[in-house]
Amino acid sequence: MAEYKYISSLQNPMIKKALTLKEKSRERKKIGCFVLEGVRELQLAVKGNYELETVFFYADIIAKEEVLGLLGQEIDHKVIIEISKDIYQKLAYRETTEGVVAIAKSKLHSLDSLKFSNKKPLILVAEAPEKPGNIGALLRTADAANLDAVIIANPKGDLYNPNIIRSSIGCVFTNQIGVGSTEEVVEFLKSNNIAIYCAALTASEKYTTVKYTEASAIVVGTEATGLSSEWLENATKNIIIPMEGEIDSMNVSVSAAIVIFEAKRQRDS
Known part of the structure; x- marks a missing residue:
């Protein structure tokens, strides 16, 4: 009782x-x-x-x-x-x-604890996200898309920061989340035969031309520095969302949502 x-x-x-x-x-x-x-x-x-x-x-x-x-x-x-x-x-x-x-x-969120019932999982990876609002928005997008997992590489903060819980509207609890270093996450994805699609400005293909119907990880970095070289060196492909205005990037959560729902569209068609 x-x-x-x-x-x-x-x-x-x-x-x-x-x-x-x-x-x-x-x-x-x-x-x-x-x-x-x-x-x-x-x-x-x-x-x-x-x-x-x-x-x-x-x-x-x-x-x-x-x-x-x-x-x-x-x-x-x-x-x-x-x-x-x-x-x-x-x-x-x-x-x-x-x-x-x-x-x-708290949960431990080890990479080994991630379990995929889907044989072709769709995963979001965020490298070194810092702003609680961005992390919360990423988690809300992952929940809305019913992703198989969210992985935080090289975390800079505390996943259970009250501001992350608040900005995610509790989606920190509904997503399957793993945490590890970039090296550990890259190895995890490769060992599980999950293709790595990195959002990057250079040597990239338009995000709509890439096929995400097999096991896929969409990897995003910070707006300030982007992804580390280790990701770009291990990418299956680099992808880009064409910018038609004066700036060359968008908020990381918005960019992730655009690519994630393109992947969902392909899988549902």
Whole structure:
């Protein structure tokens, strides 16, 4: 059975832990837990088989019964805590509040943990993404396209940064995600016979002329520096989205979405 409590003191150890996890990436990595907020995010975390450690709710916004409904069958052995207004305002980081915050255990996201039920998987690889908004948008695109996996090569930040969770609208929980160095990711793709299509400005083919109907990885880099030479040296093909205006690049999440949905169009035709 779930355990129920009420906390009104900011000095409570459980509240201090939640605040630390919210604010400090180092502690999230050290403890292996993170904070999530919101009804949809909680639902998607449960759907994504994340282990919830503690669920906090503010009764003036959301009733305990509604929280239990969100958790479904996941209520056994969970600590469910009603919190005061002051505590909720400290824990919440969203402008539009929904009354629920939780501590969940992180996943490891090793490349070896990736499993493909599709014999010809379609994968998005992002090298060294830094901006939480871009990462969130990439994850939302991957979810919308129902990609087989998202791989982050040479990660620069914390996947469970609250801003990534928020900008992804919980899609960090719905995607199968792997993390590794560029060298490890290249080796993983090659060993699994997955073609590597790198978005690049030089020695590239127009993205619509390439066939993505076999096992494929679409690889994107940062807007500032693009992809590292290791990717370009190992690419099956370099691809480009022709620019007809004055600039030579678009936001990385927009570029990825264009190529991903071209690949989906080819596979569905």
